[in-house]
Amino acid sequence: MARFLIRNAVKMLLLLLAVSLVVFALVSVSPIDPVQANVGQAAYLGMSEEKRAQLSEYWGVETPFWERYVSWLTSAVQGDLGTSLRFNAPVSEVIATRALNSLALMAVAWVISGALGFVLGVAAGANRGRLLDRIVKGYCFLLASVPTFWLGLVFLIVFSVQLGWFPFGFSVPIGVSADDVTLTDTLRHLILPALTLSVVGVANIALHTREKTIDVLESDYVRFARARGLTLWEALRAHGLRNIALPAITLQFASVSEILGGSVLVEQVFSYPGLGQAAVVAGLGGDAALLAGIAVLSAAIVFFGNLVANVLYGVVDPRIRKGAVL
Known part of the structure; x- marks a missing residue:
């Protein structure tokens, strides 16, 4: 160790x-x-x-x-x-004031996209060739080809302009002092940007999880479990989820870099004051010190995500030796 x-x-x-x-x-x-x-x-x-x-x-x-x-x-x-x-x-002060907004946005999107992608992938793989499988695949292929900024603009038009459910942007209400901002105000401004990042991040995890689920269901040990009288979902839950979870964990922690990249576009669309927006301002203004600070922090987050994925391998599947994984 x-x-x-x-x-x-x-x-x-x-x-x-x-x-x-x-x-x-x-x-x-x-x-x-x-x-x-x-x-x-x-x-x-x-x-x-x-x-x-x-x-x-x-x-x-x-x-x-x-x-x-x-x-x-x-x-x-x-x-x-x-x-x-x-x-x-x-630079440390600028990053500190904006990091909380960005980390909250990325954490919510990361958790939702990972959980939803895994569930949809398992459901599609278990129903291979059926209507649910075709719907999930169509949904994933569509989202994989949709630019993040375009989807954010669509969400703004639909949910903010036409329906009026969410604010137009920013992380707090306009004209309200920081002392008067409530947790409800913060969450209302966070939901739409986080939803945009979550929806886009589902496709990759769902499609790979679907393929792994199909491989597991065609394996000998699952067929033997079915022959002993277990239903499809019982065999999958008892003998397949650990094997399906390994690539899902890899993709989930690897998606940290995609979430970071997507947050730059989302923060610009929603005028969300986070690290992504600050990085754009620094890049267009030639502010090398701030841009380097944000890039170093982003690289550290991505590296840490990959490191956690390696450690979790041994937790998810005890057959894998910790020394071999690490």
């Missing part, structure tokens, strides 16, 4: 280092002028050369790439992720 923890800690550090390096490299080769992008075209054209030079120095436009990256990395090792020039605040 000690070797396992050390090995994964080293892998994680190397991953975070690579992610931060790629982010700074992409920002450095970006055609976006951070000064012009953040002050506006009209204001930029009306500036004097001295003021442009002053702002360029403030944004580090002329600073070499390696010098900026080494400076940021040295501070990050000491716990300082730098200052967000776009929000004029420490």
Whole structure:
């Protein structure tokens, strides 16, 4: 276990280092002028050369790439992720104020999509070729081809504009102070973005679970259980669910990256103030420090999800040796 923890800690550090390096490299080769992008075209054209030079120095436009990256990395090792020039605040503070919204959104979508995808996949596989199977497959194929942002716009039009069931966006009511925001207000603003992410995330898990269910039902041990008088669902529950759960767990924790990517689009559509929206603002404004901080945090979440999936293998199926899995 000690070797396992050390090995994964080293892998994680190397991953975070690579992610931060790629982010700074992409920002450095970006055609976006951070000064012009953040002050506006009209204001930029009306500036004097001295003021442009002053702002360029403030944004580090002329600073070499390696010098900026080494400076940021040295501070990050000491716990300082730098200052967000776009929000004029420490990066850690910007991430802390928005992380709760994003994590709540992704956690709800992750749980719902995983549970619903697993149930639909098992039900479709157990009813192979029947009406339920065709409905589930059609639903999954349709959602797999639907862009997340388009589905979010449709949900806004239907549930917010036409039916008026949910607010148009944001994480809290407009014009209400933070002290007056209730848990009910927060949940009402969370439901529609989380529903959008959940619906899109169902397809992959449901389709793979369906195929695994079909394989399990055609196995010798399930056929033997049926021959002993067990019904289909009794045999599946007693002898098949553990085998079906293994790939489902892999897909569920691997979907963390998809949930993260989808949350960026969903937060933009619903004007939801989370990390995804902050990442878009940082990318369009050339805010390398904030973009690197969000990317590093996202990579850490994805890595941790995959690590948990490996550990759960031995819990779900005791036949798998912990040492072999880890």
